[in-house]
Amino acid sequence: xxxxxxxxxxxxxxxxxxxxxxxxxxxxxxxxxxxxxxxxxxxxxxxxxxxxxxxxxxxxxxxxxxxxxxxxxxxxxxxxxxxxxxxxxxxxxxxxxxxxxxxxxxxxxxxxxxxxxxxxxxxxxxxxxxxxxxxxxxxxxxxxxxxxxxxxxxxxxxxxxxxxxxxxxxxxxxxxxxxxxxxxxxxxxxxxxxxxxxxxxxxxxxxxxxxxxxxxxxxxxxxxxxxxxxxxxxxxxxxxxxxxxxxxxxxxxxxxxxxxxxxxxxxxxxxxxxxxxxxxxxxxxxxxxxxxxxxxxxxxxxxxxxxxxxxxxxxxxxxxxxxxxxxxxxxxxxxxxxxxxxxxxxxxxxxxxxxxxxxxxxxxxxxxxxxxxxxxxxxxxxxxxxxxxxxxxxxxxxxxxxxxxxxxxxxxxxxxxxxxxxxxxxxxxxxxxxxxxxxxxxxxxxxxxxxxxxxxxxxxxxxxxxxxxxxxxxxxxxxxxxxxxxxxx
Amino acid sequence: xxxxxxxxxxxxxxxxxxxxxxxxxxxxxxxxxxxxxxxxxxxxxxxxxxxxxxxxxxxxxxxxxxxxxxxxxxxxxxxxxxxxxxxxxxxxxxxxxxxxxxxxxxxxxxxxxxxxxxxxxxxxxxxxxxxxxxxxxxxxxxxxxxxxxxxxxxxxxxxxxxxxxxxxxxxxxxxxxxxxxxxxxxxxxxxxxxxxxxxxxxxxxxxxxxxxxxxxxxxxxxxxxxxxxxxxxxxxxxxxxxxxxxxxxxxxxxxxxxxxxxxxxxxxxxxxxxxxxxxxxxxxxxxxxxxxxxxxxxxxxxxxxxxxxxxxx
Numbered sequence: 131x132x133x134x135x136x137x138x139x140x141x142x143x144x145x146x147x148x149x150x151x152x153x154x155x156x157x158x159x160x161x162x163x164x165x166x167x168x169x170x171x172x173x174x175x176x177x178x179x180x181x182x183x184x185x186x187x188x189x190x191x192x193x194x195x196x197x198x199x200x201x202x203x204x205x206x207x208x209x210x211x212x213x214x215x216x217x218x219x220x221x222x223x224x225x226x227x228x229x230x231x232x233x234x235x236x237x238x239x240x241x242x243x244x245x246x247x248x249x250x251x252x253x254x255x256x257x258x259x260x261x262x263x264x265x266x267x268x269x270x271x272x273x274x275x276x277x278x279x280x281x282x283x284x285x286x287x288x289x290x291x292x293x294x295x296x297x298x299x300x301x302x303x304x305x306x307x308x309x310x311x312x313x314x315x316x317x318x319x320x321x322x323x324x325x326x327x328x329x330x331x332x333x334x335x336x337x338x339x340x341x342x343x344x345x346x347x348x349x350x351x352x353x354x355x356x357x358x359x360x361x362x363x364x365x366x367x368x369x370x371x372x373x374x375x376x377x378x379x380x381x382x383x384x385x386x387x388x389x390x391x392x393x394x395x396x397x398x399x400x401x402x403x404x405x406x407x408x409x410x411x412x413x414x415x416x417x418x419x420x421x422x423x424x425x426x427x428x429x430x431x432x433x434x435x436x437x438x439x440x441x442x443x444x445x446x447x448x449x450x451x452x453x454x455x456x457x458x459x460x461x462x463x464x465x466x467x468x469x470x471x472x473x474x475x476x477x478x479x480x481x482x483x484x485x486x487x488x489x490x491x492x493x494x495x496x497x498x499x500x501x502x503x504x505x506x507x508x509x510x511x512x513x514x515x516x517x518x519x520x521x522x523x524x525x526x527x528x529x530x531x532x533x534x535x536x537x538x539x540x541x542x543x544x545x546x547x548x549x550x551x552x553x554x555x556x557x558x559x560x561x562x563x564x565x566x567x568x569x570x571x572x573x574x575x576x577x578x579x580x581x582x583x584x585x586x587x588x589x590x591x592x593x594x595x596x597x598x599x600x601x602x603x604x605x606x607x608x609x610x611x612x613x614x615x616x617x618x619x
Numbered sequence: 620x621x622x623x624x625x626x627x628x629x630x631x632x633x634x635x636x637x638x639x640x641x642x643x644x645x646x647x648x649x650x651x652x653x654x655x656x657x658x659x660x661x662x663x664x665x666x667x668x669x670x671x672x673x674x675x676x677x678x679x680x681x682x683x684x685x686x687x688x689x690x691x692x693x694x695x696x697x698x699x700x701x702x703x704x705x706x707x708x709x710x711x712x713x714x715x716x717x718x719x720x721x722x723x724x725x726x727x728x729x730x731x732x733x734x735x736x737x738x739x740x741x742x743x744x745x746x747x748x749x750x751x752x753x754x755x756x757x758x759x760x761x762x763x764x765x766x767x768x769x770x771x772x773x774x775x776x777x778x779x780x781x782x783x784x785x786x787x788x789x790x791x792x793x794x795x796x797x798x799x800x801x802x803x804x805x806x807x808x809x810x811x812x813x814x815x816x817x818x819x820x821x822x823x824x825x826x827x828x829x830x831x832x833x834x835x836x837x838x839x840x841x842x843x844x845x846x847x848x849x850x851x852x853x854x855x856x857x858x859x860x861x862x863x864x865x866x867x868x869x870x871x872x873x874x875x876x877x878x879x880x881x882x883x884x885x886x887x888x889x890x891x892x893x894x895x896x897x898x899x900x901x902x903x904x905x906x907x908x909x910x911x912x913x914x915x916x917x918x919x920x921x922x923x924x925x926x927x928x929x930x931x932x
Binding site: 160162163168170171172173241246247248249250251253295310311312313337339340341343344345347348350351352353473501502503504506507508510511520522523540 | 648649650651652654655656657658659660661662663664665667668669700701702703708711712767770771774775778781782784785877878879880882886887890893894895
């Protein structure tokens with residue numbers, strides 16, 4: 131009897147040694163596509179960042195570092211990018227990454243012959259993709275775009291995978307295991323990852339919990355070990371009991387003003403609105419202080435390109451706002467509507483504070499709540515709105531952030547058309563000199579502020595809660611969760 | 620046989636009408652499934668690729684009849700949002716909803732009906748009055764609130780169950796039952812209250828009838844009268860209510876599934892509507908209309924079993 135018992139104990143002990151280390155992360159929504167070239171949603175990238183890699187990949191500082199490529203060089207004229215492939219990088223199916231896979235992936239983005247590409251940037255800028263030997267690839271641009279390097283974070287995928295959607299295969303530290311719609315995305319440690327030190331845990335489950343309250347309860351009960359994107363109330367509840375990490379997240383929360391609509395076509399009116407709004411108060415009330423005030427469409431986390439001081443360009447001044455309104459012909463103010471996507475409580479709360487602030491200068495704003503899919507269709511694509519509040523997630527490239535205001539940008543929902551702005555931004559990406567480039571991008575930001583194109587509110591802090599024994603979290607200036615460095619202690 | 624054919628025809632007509640209305644509604648309401656899937660950061664090239672794949676620019680009538688013909692070959696189409704067969708998505712969710720319905724219906728019948736009888740039996744004495752007050756409260760409290768409170772008590776404080784963690788039956792039946800019990804209770808409570816009140820009222824109604832007086836004058840005791848004579852007559856309306864509740868739960872307890880993060884059909888329906896996934900919504904509508912038609916049919920059969928005077932017509 132005793133022998134059986136001791137055997138049992140040994141068996142149990144062995145079991146606990148070999149038991150898998152697993153992290154459950156709460157996420158809000160389903161991935162849009164598992165196929166990395168077809169996926170657009172930030173919520174998807176957040177998860178699949180761990181599965182796919184490009185020739186390059188972003189690091190937590192917001193730089194791009196070699197991944198499948200081991201090194202790269204850019205020709206002096208800035209048009210030719212040369213990548214040398216790393217030896218022995220393997221796909222999750224065990225096959226080595228070949229030049230064929232690299233060419234297949236890049237051509238899938240660019241499009242070839244009859245088949246259209248899946249990335250309009252590759253379609254527009256890349257003129258030639260060429261293999262030189264079997265370890266070097268050369269990409270030639272047709273127009274200078276000094277932010278194009280960031281595009282090479284696009285995933286390299288195996289050419290012989292018949293279905294990238296049902297069975298996504300990449301080279302990242304984790305391999306895809308399963309996706310159950312509305313329930314979970316499961317990824318597991320890839321044992322042959324080119325960096326043998328990573329990842330540290332065996333399995334990660336992204337559990338799809340759309341309800342905030344339910345996610346919080348699951349976290350507190352220990353069912354979920356990592357809860358990203360806490361709101362201020364949740365952060366207060368968890369404060370002191372759990373490990374919370376908070377940082378700027380490279381997001382721009384703004385109130386867009388439809389410049390094609392009266393009275394917003396008048397600069398004085400837009401300035402008055404900017405003067406009426408007190409960002410600090412919004413940050414205090416809506417984000418409980420967890421936010422950084424902005425003055426233009428750039429978060430301070432984009433150090434190199436961020437124009438300082440713009441957040442104080444419009445100091446809250448009710449008297450000045452009223453007199454500007456009077457000059458514009460609205461001494462009594464006017465009535466307007468703020469259209470807000472109802473699924474973003476954060477923006478809804480912001481709208482409520484703004485309504486009160488606008489009231490002080492005589493503008494009566496009414497909040498119109500609409501569904502997210504209607505917002506995308508009617509406001510974002512159809513540009514049918516007066517004012518709206520939204521958060522735009524950050525990009526690695528300052529050009530990708532600022533191009534939203536270009537006259538020919540398909541989703542320029544601000545209806546901002548300024549040739550001078552177009553010139554600034556378009557000439558900035560042609561600058562190979564980084565300081566000159568930064569100076570031009572900064573001028574573009576100043577222009578947005580001076581012209582009061584929108585009310586730039588804040589970069590709401592990113593707050594993540596971790597189980598007490600979970601360590602190694604890295605904050606990125608991107609919408610990603612890097613699970614590879616996390617470990618239990 | 621004829622009766623079944625007629626029922627089948629009525630069912631088909633219902634489904635056809637409901638589907639057509641859904642198609643037209645989706646045509647009218649704003650929102651584009653391609654944009655809804657890809658979101659703010661969609662690239663023009665990605666939008667183009669998805670739109671071409673879906674073929675949404677075809678006329679409404681063509682798409683509708685395409686869907687109907689697909690139906691006859693058992694093909695519900697492909698979900699726009701999830702790029703998977705609609706039938707696969709719904710079948711995946713059914714076990715959760717079915718077990719949830721089964722557990723909560725068991726609770727409702729086992730607790731609701733006896734409580735109602737008890738309450739009628741002791742009509743204006745303490746047990747009757749207290750049951751009636753409690754059931755009044757039970758009906759007034761929304762189930763999502765009960766859900767959150769239950770989760771707080773049993774999940775966070777007592778730690779008997781783990782909130783937000785659904786375990787499928789195939790993995791661990793005990794855990795599966797534990798993860799379904801609380802939501803089932805939350806769904807059942809208001810319905811228990813309804814059934815209790817309904818049973819109480821119909822029983823008391825029946826007690827006024829002449830056959831009851833006759834039974835008493837025959838010298839039967841209260842319990843004998845109640846269980847042998849009254850109950851059979853009183854059950855007919857109660858079964859109608861139970862049928863309605865069943866159909867409701869099978870159609871998806873949207874709020875409870877959201878609160879407990881259960882992957883049931885209710886959450887699927889909400890997702891499908893919010894991303895304008897017409898094929899998936901159509902599939903769900905088909906499922907729900909089937910549930911309602913079939914439940915009604917079953918209730919009709921139960922009627923005939925309880926009361927032989929009732930005939931299917």
